[in-house]
Amino acid sequence: MTDPILSIENLQTTFHTDKETIRAVDGVSFSVGPKETLGIVGESGSGKSVTARSILGLVDGPGRVHPDSSIRYHDPAFVQRIARRHPDAVRYLEDDRDDGDAYVFLEDASKTGQDLEVASGWVDLVRAPESVIEAARGSEIAMVFQDALSSLNPVFTVGNQLKELLRIHRGVTGGEATTVAAELLESVGIPDPRRRLKEFPHQFSGGMRQRAVIAMALACDPTVLLCDEPTTALDVTIQAQIIELLERLQRERDLSIVFITHDMGVIAQIADSVAVMYAGEIVERAPVDVLFESPAHPYTSGLLESIPGLAHGRDRLPTIEGSVPTPNEPPVQCRYAPRCPKAFEQCRRVHPQSVPVDVSPEQGLDSHFGDAEGVSGGSDHDDHRVSCLLYPESLPEADRLELHRARSDDRAVSAIETATGGESDE
């Protein structure tokens, strides 16, 4: 397996209100490899947009990303730049020293000071100060939002807005900026780009606007593109154009894409692997063909069955009873249990953990649960993980329950340890 470019571990984003604390993202882990497309799919309210916004530090109060979460950006060039600029924040992994201020972690690096060369390592965007996040936002990780009209400023021309970006992030100004901006528009398939630069967003059609927004996201040559429902507001024919565009850009620019959508059809077209979100948690993760062929989690199969296109004829559509709950309590049970057709008693007592769908007998269980959860490991079985008490399939029920219970306890304990460890300085 190649090293990921972006990895998220145990991401928790909460919104505190007077009434309750909403755990919009509750322990989400995933990773994206270079040039890979990860699709995140889920219904509204499942926390997919908040996940994307958390990565870029765009969650506004009362929302807060929990300090135990980690969002690791692995691009060696960026890690090296930050490590040289902030030597105090660097920590080598071989040291056991745990100091709370570090946010640059080096796995494999040579030389020191301004000559430091990084082969692998990461910057933790949760711990990093705002200035570092700003350096990553746009230039390394860029985002395309759903509503193109509201992500463009109506009182400036598209050219103005593109050139502003180029000035801030790349220091390009004047005639050169105009040329670069026109090239960008051309690369996203907008004809007559020099004329378009002088037009205002309202003079663009919906598809053209989304192209312009993609051009802006690409202005600083990012490595990772987060697309939050970029085609939802568009017609199918225009949607097909935008999907084609993203596929081409990914090839040309070696982009890694995180594609958020509620449309299973779009996911099937564009994603290499898929994470299914439900009530703030990832309930299943698998390569795209595996997920569509043999969905493991009852929620995923329910979701797939309720797509009208898949059930031809005039039969009734299978539905999922009830609606997505608001995750406002710490998970002590399976959040899908009240709607799940396969739920059994224990589903309301044990919080399921991410486990492989199946384990082969020769592999000991320990090898699977020793490593960090959610990060896809080496074996084939690890590609398909699911958070459901019905899995791993080959184990008897009692063993499965034991496994999930033990894993939830571990998590709870480690959470308490870190919480207290932060306060009492040892």
Added chain:
Amino acid sequence: MSDELTATPRNQQRQTRDDLDTSSADSDPLVVVDGLRTYYESDALIGGSPVKAVDGVSFDIERGETLGIVGESGCGKTTLGRSILRLEEPTEGRVLFDGTDLTTLQGRQLQQWRQHAQIVLQNPTSSINERMTVGRIVREPLDVHNWQSPSERRERVFDLLETVGLESEHYYRYPHQFSGGQRQRVGIARALALQPEFLVLDEPVSALDVSVQAKILNLLMDLQAEFDLTYLLIAHDLSVVRHVCDRVGVMYLGKIMELGPTEDLFQSPANPYTHSLLSAIPQPDPSAGTNRITLRGTPPSPRHPPTGCVFSTRCPFKIRPAEHDDIGDQEWERIEAFRDILRERDQADITVVERLKGRLGLETRFTPLEEVVSELFEDVSYAAPIEDDLEEATTLACAGDISEARASLTRAFGSVCETDRPTPHAVADQRVSRCHRHLEEYADPDDVLEHEHEHEQP
């Protein structure tokens, strides 16, 4: 597949029952739409052209049937639904409901008739009044039509809430306490209050999540069976239409391009536009090969629809004049691109200031045409006569006479698709499609598609 022309030629004025009429003679349709046109007048004082939102649509809806209308946004499908219910004033044409011509109804008569037909609107957050309780919302049509006694109305509302799957205690609640799916149920209950026979469903599930969408679709199908309802379902989501509708009409720029029974139309689309639209649906199956036809650009403005076939500006199967058959595909594409640029410039809203700037030779937002042309034709070359034609058009356009340049290009390279309006052809039993390719002298869209696929797979 027979390539017969339907009988009536397109005359001026109101057409007789021509068009896309697929019903057999002995049927007794509930709704007959005949040559319906709805134009929105331009707000320019003089010389403006109207927006042709619905431009000559005809079809029948049988009793108990669900007819689907699909199309991209801006194709006029919502206006069509509203015009049928007289929520918009049609410019021309007739709508017969159970034999009554709705376009002639006035005042009291119209209000009386409205009990027979209702509409369910797309956006469940903006189509119900946030300040009324759910009970009052559902009761409002009963109050308006003075339906029986107040206490019976209350009873009726409780019944309705139960029918659409809500609880009776929801009567006293406000819409903001409801989820999107529940709000849509309120909208449906309101539409059913007066026991209508006909419902226009204007994108009833577009704003909902798939799992909620499935529930609302099931509800609508149950209600249809229970109350013998006839539906006109307007949607842009083709998979919804496929699941629910008996027949489907595909609409583009105010016209119905193809109309036929749902399964037939989805399995073997006849019209190039239907082909393209269907191929653009993302299949929830990663192993499905992509025979996607990606359309260029966006639909043209309904204020300036193309002469000839409305789809001609984006059609992947556009007929090339026979005399230009020997031009290479890439070379031909460049000529088409050049014509696209000129068309767009011709129709762009140019302000007075920009005109002045152009006259004075100052920089406007338009790149000088010379530059565009030289870039476009950089790496292609043509035979002498074609080169001359292009040269002439470029000279005209650069001198500022874009319309004349376009006319000259049309003379040289124009196809039948741009000059003649296609009439509906019966392509199969109960199916009609508007396309010149159904005529005998041209290759059928299917053959063209097959031919292209052979090219792609060497």
